[in-house]
Amino acid sequence: MSFPKHFLWGTSVSAAQYEGAWNEGGKSPVLLDYATSGSPQKSYRTLHYLDENGNCQEKDFMITCHIPKGAKLVTFDDLHYTNHRAGDFYHRYKEDIALMKEMGFTTFNTSISWARIYPNGSEGGLNQEGVAFYRDVFTECRNAGIDPVITLYKYDEPIYFDLKYGGWSNRKMIDEFVLFATTCFKEYKDLVNKWITFNELNMLLASTINSVAGSDPSMNQERYEEVHNQMVAAARAVKKAHEINPDNKVGCMICGVCIYPLTCDPLDIMEAYRSFQDEFCYCADTMIRGEYPSFSTRVWKEKNVHLRISEEDKKDLKEGCADFLAFSYYMSFCKTTHKDDLMEGKGNVFQGAKNPYLQVSDWGWAVDPVGLKYFLHFLYDRYQKPLFDVENGLGAYDVISEDGRIHDAYRINYLRSHIQCMKEAVEEGVDLFGYTTWAGFDLVSASTGQMAKRYGFIYVDMDDEGNGDFHRLRKDSFYWYKKVIETNGEELD
Numbered sequence: 073m074s075f076p077k078h079f080l081w082g083t084s085v086s087a088a089q090y091e092g093a094w095n096e097g098g099k100s101p102v103l104l105d106y107a108t109s110g111s112p113q114k115s116y117r118t119l120h121y122l123d124e125n126g127n128c129q130e131k132d133f134m135i136t137c138h139i140p141k142g143a144k145l146v147t148f149d150d151l152h153y154t155n156h157r158a159g160d161f162y163h164r165y166k167e168d169i170a171l172m173k174e175m176g177f178t179t180f181n182t183s184i185s186w187a188r189i190y191p192n193g194s195e196g197g198l199n200q201e202g203v204a205f206y207r208d209v210f211t212e213c214r215n216a217g218i219d220p221v222i223t224l225y226k227y228d229e230p231i232y233f234d235l236k237y238g239g240w241s242n243r244k245m246i247d248e249f250v251l252f253a254t255t256c257f258k259e260y261k262d263l264v265n266k267w268i269t270f271n272e273l274n275m276l277l278a279s280t281i282n283s284v285a286g287s288d289p290s291m292n293q294e295r296y297e298e299v300h301n302q303m304v305a306a307a308r309a310v311k312k313a314h315e316i317n318p319d320n321k322v323g324c325m326i327c328g329v330c331i332y333p334l335t336c337d338p339l340d341i342m343e344a345y346r347s348f349q350d351e352f353c354y355c356a357d358t359m360i361r362g363e364y365p366s367f368s369t370r371v372w373k374e375k376n377v378h379l380r381i382s383e384e385d386k387k388d389l390k391e392g393c394a395d396f397l398a399f400s401y402y403m404s405f406c407k408t409t410h411k412d413d414l415m416e417g418k419g420n421v422f423q424g425a426k427n428p429y430l431q432v433s434d435w436g437w438a439v440d441p442v443g444l445k446y447f448l449h450f451l452y453d454r455y456q457k458p459l460f461d462v463e464n465g466l467g468a469y470d471v472i473s474e475d476g477r478i479h480d481a482y483r484i485n486y487l488r489s490h491i492q493c494m495k496e497a498v499e500e501g502v503d504l505f506g507y508t509t510w511a512g513f514d515l516v517s518a519s520t521g522q523m524a525k526r527y528g529f530i531y532v533d534m535d536d537e538g539n540g541d542f543h544r545l546r547k548d549s550f551y552w553y554k555k556v557i558e559t560n561g562e563e564l565d
């Protein structure tokens with residue numbers, strides 16, 4: 073067999089994108105709750121709010137943005153907010169976990185909404201209803217033979233933190249996060265022993281680089297401070313997790329994009345290599361090796377960033393190295409210094425030149441399974457730590473056929489080609505211990521806020537305007553992935 077015997081197979085979702093129940097169970101609002109949907113043409117979402125004079129305003133929304141100065145966040149009756157009910161996992165988790173069991177999942181990655189556990193930070197105290205909800209979910213998973221892998225931070229800190237501290241550039245956030253993480257490690261000690269601290273921590277750097285939302289050099293100092301504080305918070309959480317339960321394995325997680333030079337011009341080769349360093353390794357090196365990489369001084373100089381890194385921070389980073397490296401992988405890009413060759417290659421946040429050899433999805437993302445193999449080798453060669461591919465999948469428009477079914481051969485083809493390449497990387501020595509597709513159930517897209525961008529093996533009956541009753545429907549890919557799991561990845565046809 074190519075994949076190890078106890079290889080973890082499953083899927084990944086997130087609380088903010090799948091749970092719904094945005095104002096139930098004691099949860100406080102998060103910024104995403106005020107964002108409406110975008111589209112493939114306009115990939116980002118829109119934040120609607122009242123300004124100081126009570127006038128309605130709009131602002132492009134990226135998951136890294138803050139509340140505009142003086143804004144009052146309210147919901148407008150004539151707008152639809154897909155996140156509010158999302159995929160309704162909050163009310164349907166038992167049915168969903170039964171479907172996962174039917175497919176033979178051995179793992180399931182989701183996140184805990186911080187706003188459900190500490191709706192108003194340490195000041196407001198612990199929300200027992202939120203704690204009980206996740207206990208029920210994880211117990212249900214265990215009863216179904218599913219080993220949950222839980223992400224602590226994924227786009228949903230309570231708005232309270234933005235108002236009180238102004239966000240992650242304030243070091244108070246480190247203490248708040250460590251409290252939240254410690255609570256989770258203690259509360260779910262008997263149910264969860266695989267954790268991921270921050271989802272795609274490097275995404276914070278998008279606005280400092282060429283990204284889908286453009287770049288904004290005036291944010292550089294703040295963004296690098298935020299990244300630093302999150303990495304210190306992650307390291308302290310790793311230490312706590314090990315103290316509380318020596319069996320805990322805690323990973324860091326990075327938005328992975330494979331980057332190629334567009335031409336063999338040495339300047340393009342250098343450009344691509346530096347992009348790997350800046351967009352990916354800057355964070356992964358620090359969290360896996362426990363210290364900033366040597367090229368960081370170049371990055372700080374180029375971005376005009378001055379970080380204050382205390383001796384205590386350095387110690388924490390060193391002592392709190394992640395046990396494994398989790399990553400998402402959807403697409404690849406090219407980099408070039410030839411401006412004439414620079415075409416628009418779309419992606420979740422990072423951006424580059426379009427690769428003429430690759431097809432793209434309906435949302436313009438390049439489909440590149442070989443890039444996954446390349447990326448796996450790159451990661452394992454560099455870090456020699458166990459890897460976990462925690463997100464990979466195809467967002468597509470699905471149509472219910474006349475026979476009442478969804479024939480998503482395009483999704484099967486995408487996943488098959490990526491699993492095949494992953495398999496080859498494992499056969500060539502890469503230590504990969506799990507694969508969770510994004511996302512087993514249709515949910516709200518992070519970049520566009522659409523439900524119409526469907527990723528699931530299981531259709532969720534809800535559209536972008538709020539029509540639907542959330543019933544679940546097995547797509548063709550459901551039966552295909554079930555067989556993949558049954559044969560531990562041997563049978564991919």
Ligand code: BG6
Pocket residue numbers: 086089271272327400420463467510516517518519520525
């Ligand atoms: C990853 C995120 O970057 O991409 C997910 O961690 C996200 O939350 C996924 O959903 C796919 O992106 P999108 O924009 O299609 O939802």
